[in-house]
Amino acid sequence: MSEDTSAGLLAPGATKSPGLLAPVNAIGRTALGGVAMLGNCALFAGAAIRAAFTPPWFPRQIGRQLMQVGFLSLPVVGLTAWFTGAALALNIYAGGDRFNAETVMPQIVALGLTRELGPVLAALMLAGRVAAAMASEIGAMRATEQIDAMETLSTDPMRWLIAPRLLAATLCLPLLTLVVDVIGVSGGMLVAMHLLDANPVVYIRNTLDFLTRWDVESGLIKALVFGFIVGLMGCWHGSRAKGGARGVGQAVTQAVVSSAILILASDYLMTSVFARP
């Protein structure tokens, strides 16, 4: 029989009514569990940041992760950018046509991509590709005692395993965002050339004349935060994986879902700060 934890809340002599207090208990347990999880995540993030910025560093590991996270993500991020830029241009053309505003398509495509879609799409693609890979790799290493082995080999897993991944994700996402911006604008330009007979040189000049430095910078700042989120969620959920294949699978799902939610939530928060006139 399970222990009734509500008993201690009752006044002396009061009648015990576990049925009545059960929902309150459940809410309390959930809230405490949530706070504990948040605390654990914050401690993990603190330790990872400390490991990332203090020696010893493992440059070979950092290099491997930069290649894995950055270079190998280029095809998927590039394709996403091109199709999104093209679809965005089509939609803006179709919508703008209703009030003869289709000529502002290049500017809106550029603004939409640099400030919003570039960092968010690159981050979501990275969440699917990289956070999942990190969680599964680290989770499998935990399940097969490889992380314990690393400790016994006098090497801190936080420095060898976690910090390089966190650094790579944080550094690569702004660069990938720049790639998305360029390829997305190119996708929009091809649509404009097809639909509007636009001159590519004029299209690019219009785009560059319209964009401010802050449009690009704000997107890059967002990308920096999103990259940190992707790296942190991938590593944290992987390092908490318990059990065998099922535990690793759950860690992967949690890493992708929590990355996506945190990316979108932090995007709103940052946009509400950056978009003030």
Added chain:
Amino acid sequence: MTVKLEWRGVSKRFGAQVVLDGLDLAVERGRSLALIGGSGQGKSVTLKLALGLLQPDAGAVYLDSVDTTAMRPADRRKAMRGIGMLFQGAALFDSLPVWENVGFRLINADGINRREARARAIEALALVRLGPDVADRFPGELSGGMQKRVGLARAIVGAPELLFFDEPTTGLDPITAAAINNLIADRVRQMGCTAVSITHDLASARTIADEIAMLHQGRIVWRGAAAELDTTDNAYVRQFVSGAAEGPIAAHW
């Protein structure tokens, strides 16, 4: 003889389950001890406490008379430099070739350059009878017995003073298991180091160890020379050796 490693009054529980209950066990320098016992009796936990992978709820583990449980993680990792460990499943790093697995500590903890680490890794592989052709292969390309030998090479590469073996023959056929046991026994004797093995495999315990201790319900219920394993009248040992269902040890299903 001086004591190399000691568990003093160590208790550990997971939730309501008491795994170790005031464990007292000491291993003298240069001796090889095998810890035997049924499944779920706390053998692996005993080892993980000595390696600092778990913290005890009470008591302490002493390495060369220094309380390792009170050490900061960074200091414990430094203390680990004199320790080698062979994991049950070898626990090789999938993403690294064999030589880098063996030379992992040399490269990442001792700061030895990769060329020298590779040479020393190949020397260590030769000690476990693996040729240099294995060095550039990945763990996934090796058989279970070869993985165990690579794990053993990784454990001995820095000439540690203390070696741990966690179920060194689990999952191996009897012939490969015997070869691994002999290899471990040879290495331990030639290096003159202290060794602690945990195993279900009595043949392994007899080959590797000078002494055997039996763990039951979180405490040592018998300890003696390896040769006494078959002659003792201790009821726990008798049942464990004979594999009888009846006796003081209840079966774990």
